[in-house]
Amino acid sequence: MASSTLSGKNTLGDRAVLAIKKHFEKFLKHEADVIADSDPEALHQMRVGMRRLRSAIAGFAPAIDLPKPVQEKKIGKIARILGSLRDLDVLRESLENKYKPALPADEQEQLDTALVYLYKRRRKVFAKVHETLTGDRYQELKQALEKWLSQPQLQPIAQMPIQATLPDLLLSEVGRLLLHPSWLVGTKLQDEQVVVQTGQTPEQAKQQLIDNAPLLHSLRKETKRARYQMEVFANFYGASYETYLEDLKAIQSILGQFQDSAVLSEFLADALQSKIEKNMPTLANLLAEHNYQAWQQWQSLQQRYLNLESRKGLHMSILMPTWENVKNGQSTEHDTILSQQS
Incomplete structure (x- = not known):
């Protein structure tokens, strides 16, 4: 049976809550900038926060009892949508700054053509990111996680010392x-x-x-x-x-x-x-x-x-x-x- 008791010490449950809270706050911090598409670094940091949240949930799985909207697979799906946009940003950065300066003029022209294609693809992918972060499922995830953090539901094994x-x-x-x-x-x-x-x-x-x-x-x-x-x-x-x-x-x-x-x-x-x-x-x-x-x-x-x-x-x-x-x-x-x- 799950409980919501925290010891304030280094139990498995206490460390689980600390880790989940930290990474949840990290991705929330960058959410507005990602929706506004104002800073590629914000997208990167939000994706990192979601990855690490997913890792924390997987790592502490035996100790925690999470609601359905906060399941690891659902977080992973959102992270992959963010990742598809981040991958295009990384590709653009690599093409423009790493490879283009080392190419002859004719190949630079070819690369410019490819970059136009990339920008068009990015607009479509960003539309999917925007739809996801303003959609009901993402909002349900946030609300469910906030509620859980206010009163964490833990498995009996959460009482064990983490070092054990x-x-x-x-x-x-x-x-x-x-x-x-x-x-x-x-x-x-x-x-x-x-x-x-x-x-x-x-x-x-x-x-x-x-x-x-x-x-x-x-x-x-x-x-x-x-x-x-x-x-x-x-x-x-x-x-x-x-x-x-x-x-x-x-x-x-x-x-x-x-x-x-x-x-x-x-x-x-x-x-x-x-x-x-x-x-x-x-x-x-x-x-x-x-x-x-x-x-x-x-x-x-x-x-x-x-x-x-x-x-x-x-x-x-x-x-x-x-x-x-x-x-x-x-x-x-x-x-x-x-x-x-x-």
Whole structure:
């Protein structure tokens, strides 16, 4: 049976309410600017707030009893709508500031044509964002969450000290990440050991990316989920845990480079009705170079997380929270820093 009792200490329930409240307030702070379409950064921060709210709800799921409008999947649907607009803003920024200055005049003209196409698409996507944020379902979400925060409904397990439950909350998520089949991309079995095949040529790496694009994109999403879940509880851990978090952030970024490159190429093919290798060979070569550099970085991290000691180290860091750094349910300095990160 759910209850609404908070202890004012570091129980699982108390920390759940604190986390949900913080991220709810974060996305609300930027709502008006997003509806007005006045600042791309506001869109980014609102999307981050919703992502982290969703992660907090997932991470603390055993301890909380939320109303139907506040279910994780419903928040995820709104976050994806915001994300579709944010992705176009990121694409525009990349095309205009990262790639366009490095292109010859004829390819810059091609890019300008594509940017006009992008602006038209963005207007349609923003209309969907505006409709969503002014619609009934989003308003129901906010009202239900405000009501819940005024009198949180918690599960019996919420009374448990958080330091006793953290490993159980995190190990299953990390286990799914470490068992993902993408870790075996570009490897071979040698003397009962999985060996990463390094030293590949740019063409070989390119083919690996083409052949395994869906798998690597899936790993990116799994890495993001694990990272966000670990970040929810980062203030209960020390330096070793932070090191693993930085690795996950790097893996997510590297795999994001592969995905961003594929999205960019697909967008330009739609906008220009032609593959970029034909009309924009300089840009195609730049993308290939960036992907090859990212591939080499990926293989280095891949080797680390196929290593038994590294995997055991991650598990051990989760099993040993330094929870004494957090007193009486108060936020630590890490809480403040995390709330400002993307």
